[in-house]
Amino acid sequence: MIISTTNDVPGYRIKETLGIVKGNTVRARHMGRDILAGFKNIVGGEISDYTKLLAESREQSLDRMVERGKELEADAIIGIRFMTSSVMQGAAELLAYGTAVRLEKL
Numbered sequence: 817m818i819i820s821t822t823n824d825v826p827g828y829r830i831k832e833t834l835g836i837v838k839g840n841t842v843r844a845r846h847m848g849r850d851i852l853a854g855f856k857n858i859v860g861g862e863i864s865d866y867t868k869l870l871a872e873s874r875e876q877s878l879d880r881m882v883e884r885g886k887e888l889e890a891d892a893i894i895g896i897r898f899m900t901s902s903v904m905q906g907a908a909e910l911l912a913y914g915t916a917v918r919l920e921k922l
Contacts, residue, residue: 817891818893818894819893821895823895823915828920828921829920830919831917832917833917834885834917834918835916836916837884837888837890837915838880839884839912840880841877841909842910843907870910877898878896878912881896881912889918890916892917893916896913
């Protein structure tokens with residue numbers, strides 16, 4: 817499946833729009849990691865545990881979005897965007913969404 821942040825795919829024509837597809841995950845922070853992150857705020861530097869947590873969340877939300885596209889038998893998902901929102905203190909949702917389409921080669 818083709819995944820694109822653009823609204824078209826070079827070399828293809830959109831022959832059918834199937835609708836919006838999305839995938840999300842909600843992740844909570846870990847208290848132990850918060851303490852270590854507090855130390856990093858003092859001395860500076862990357863908080864690698866949070867970097868890893870966000871990378872895994874992005875991948876999981878993308879994978880779930882692609883699964884929805886496959887259920888619709890889409891050839892591509894275009895116009896992909898990410899969004900985050902706070903669910904409660906210490907937990908956040910990461911949402912990936914885009915438009916599922918069927919393509920025709922030019």
